[in-house]
Amino acid sequence: MSNPYREIFKAPGTKAFASTGFLARLPLSMVTMGTVAMLSQTHGEYWLAGAVSATFALTNAFVSPQISRLVDRYGQSRVLAPVTTISVAGFTGLILAAHYGWQNWLLFLFAFIAGVMPSMPAMVRARWTAIYRDTPKLHTAFALESILDEAIYMLGSVFAIGLSVTVFPEAGPLLATLFLAVGTTLFLAQKSTEPPVHPVEAAGGRSAIRLGAVQVLTFTLIAIGTMFGAAEVTVIAFSEELGHKGAASFILAGYAGGSLLVGLVFGTLRLTMPLSRQFLFAICVAMLTALPLLLIGSIWSMALLMFLAGASISPTFITAFGLIERLVPSSQLTEGITWVMTGMGIGMATGSFASGYVIDVYGARNGFWILVVAAAVALTTALIGYRTLQFPAGSSTPEAALA
Numbered sequence: 001m002s003n004p005y006r007e008i009f010k011a012p013g014t015k016a017f018a019s020t021g022f023l024a025r026l027p028l029s030m031v032t033m034g035t036v037a038m039l040s041q042t043h044g045e046y047w048l049a050g051a052v053s054a055t056f057a058l059t060n061a062f063v064s065p066q067i068s069r070l071v072d073r074y075g076q077s078r079v080l081a082p083v084t085t086i087s088v089a090g091f092t093g094l095i096l097a098a099h100y101g102w103q104n105w106l107l108f109l110f111a112f113i114a115g116v117m118p119s120m121p122a123m124v125r126a127r128w129t130a131i132y133r134d135t136p137k138l139h140t141a142f143a144l145e146s147i148l149d150e151a152i153y154m155l156g157s158v159f160a161i162g163l164s165v166t167v168f169p170e171a172g173p174l175l176a177t178l179f180l181a182v183g184t185t186l187f188l189a190q191k192s193t194e195p196p197v198h199p200v201e202a203a204g205g206r207s208a209i210r211l212g213a214v215q216v217l218t219f220t221l222i223a224i225g226t227m228f229g230a231a232e233v234t235v236i237a238f239s240e241e242l243g244h245k246g247a248a249s250f251i252l253a254g255y256a257g258g259s260l261l262v263g264l265v266f267g268t269l270r271l272t273m274p275l276s277r278q279f280l281f282a283i284c285v286a287m288l289t290a291l292p293l294l295l296i297g298s299i300w301s302m303a304l305l306m307f308l309a310g311a312s313i314s315p316t317f318i319t320a321f322g323l324i325e326r327l328v329p330s331s332q333l334t335e336g337i338t339w340v341m342t343g344m345g346i347g348m349a350t351g352s353f354a355s356g357y358v359i360d361v362y363g364a365r366n367g368f369w370i371l372v373v374a375a376a377v378a379l380t381t382a383l384i385g386y387r388t389l390q391f392p393a394g395s396s397t398p399e400a401a402l403a
Contacts, residue, residue, distance in 0.1 A: 004140045004268050011131050013193040018124065020190065022148060024183030025120035027176035029156025031091070032057055034172030037164035039107070042098045052094075052107045057349060059115025061342050067118050068338035069207060072331055075197045076123055077188050083116050084184045090114030091177040095170045117180065121149055122337040123187070129325050129333060130195035136270050139322060143267025146317040150256050150263070198331040208335040213327040216385030217320050218343035223378035224286065224316055225347020227371045230355035231255060234367030235306065237355075241364040244299045251303045258310025266315050275326060276389040279319040283375075283382045286312035290375040293368040309371075323389055347374075 009015050032053050039049035070079045090113030097106045128141040160172030188194075208214050232252060239248040271278060289309040296302045320340055328336035351374065355367040382389075 004137070005144060008128075008132070008137050008141050008144070013190055014128075014131065017127050017187060017190040017193045020183055020186040021120055021124035021127075022152075022183075023179055024187050025124070026152060026156055026183070027117065027180045028120065029153045030160035030176035030179070031114070031117075031173055034160030034164055034176055035094070035111070037161045038095075038098050038169045038173055041164065041169040042101070043104075048104060048107070052111045054349070055108050056111040056115045057345065059112050060117055061345050063116050064119045064122075065207070065209065065335055065338045065342055067116065068122055069332070069335040071118070071123070071126075071334045073197065076126075076194050077191070080118050080123070080184060080188055083118055084180065087114050087117040088177055088181045090116070091173060091180070095173055095177070099170055118184075119338040119341055120184070120187070121145065121341060122334050125321060125337050126195050126334045127193050131193065133325065138325065139270075139318065140267045142318045142321045142325075143263055143314065146314050146321075147260055147263045147267075149317070150259055150313070153256075195334075198329075208328060208332040209339050211328060211332070211336070212385070212388040213323060214336050214339050216381060216388050217323060218339045220283065220378050220381045220385070221316075221320060221340050221343035222347040222350070223374045223381060224283075224313075225344040226351035226354070226374035227286065227290065227347075227378075228313075228344075229348035229351025229353075230367060230370035230374065231306070231309075231351070233352050233355040234359065234364065234370070235302065237359045237364035237367060238296070238302065239299065242299055247299050247303070251299075251306050254303055254307040255310045256313075258307040259313035260310075262311045263314025263318065266318060274390070275319050275322045276386060278315065279323060279389065280382050280386060282312050282315040282319055283379050286316065287375040287379045290368075290371045293371055296365070296368065327389065 009018070035053040035056065036049040039045070039052055043049065067079060067083055090110050093110035094107060094114060096102070097110055125142065125145055128138060128145070132138040132141055160176060163171035163175060164173075209218065235251050235255070236245070236248040239245050239251065273281075286309075289305075289312060292305050293302075293309065296305060321337060324336045324340060325333065351370060355370045358370060359367045
């Protein structure tokens with residue numbers, strides 16, 4: 001039996017853009033915590049470090065969809081080269097300001113400029129879509145990308161913090177900046193796989209977020225992202241409360257590991273069930289695996305239940321991006337993917353803040369309530385928008401008929 005993951009790399013140019021795209025998106029997970037680690041050492045103030053990091057994250061969350069919208073209209077090469085240059089300049093200024101102790105307002109300014117960093121995961125997925133649109137191989141490609149995203153999120157921040165703590169404070173952000181510059185340059189050099197620019201379709205040039213399917217998927221992924229953000233904070237706090245703070249990293253690794261394992265298997269399946277129903281089923285699994293977290297009473301039970309809770313992550317991502325490919329016009333594909341990823345980022349920030357507040361006021365165990373509430377919101381949103389996810393934009397034909 002052939003390996004479906006090996007099959008997707010048989011198309012010319014796929015190995016080149018996938019590997020360079022991986023390098024270019026490593027900064028996505030490195031710069032946020034790397035900035036905190038850098039500034040906490042150079043300035044000794046965590047509030048400043050967190051505020052500057054949040055400035056970058058929020059700017060990127062709202063600007064990156066607009067950059068992807070320009071990519072859909074003018075092409076990856078014409079847009080990514082200048083905006084990446086601006087972002088690299090912003091990161092360079094931030095590193096220099098931290099190293100030389102420049103005024104604080106410059107830290108915020110450079111973080112804001114760096115926030116124009118493009119969404120490289122969306123760019124890579126757009127290339128896979130251009131090659132394998134309407135074929136089963138696209139499902140496998142999206143599964144691979146979801147697995148890589150999780151591996152990057154899991155390892156990137158730890159790597160950046162480790163560099164800044166053990167080498168020198170600016171090491172993490174500096175390496176992330178180099179990855180962004182070199183990776184994007186090599187990625188754009190792969191001209192043969194760059195998606196063609198499609199003429200603007202029925203949407204008339206309006207933003208993809210105005211499409212019902214993009215709204216449903218984005219708001220659902222905000223709730224799912226809230227679960228992830230809350231999980232990280234709550235596991236760390238509850239592990240410390242149980243007297244096993246060091247176990248938190250292994251438990252969170254198990255959480256990601258559960259998703260990786262299921263994602264690898266899910267990517268090989270050729271399901272006949274409509275994507276909208278697969279997406280709803282994945283959200284139901286997220287709800288069902290979140291509820292037992294309220295009963296956790298030991299490190300071992302937390303490790304097991306968090307591993308099981310990770311089972312819904314990859315299928316949710318894979319089906320969400322599959323729906324974007326099916327339901328969003330080709331002229332808005334990259335922007336649509338970016339909005340969904342932006343929803344994840346907003347949700348993670350929301351989950352971290354909400355769980356931190358609940359833990360401070362009501363205790364570490366109650367942080368798991370944020371996961372349960374977020375899962376309920378995700379399920380409610382998916383149910384309300386279920387019919388919207390069955391129809392491509394401007395069509396009365398269910399997406400099941402397009403499978």
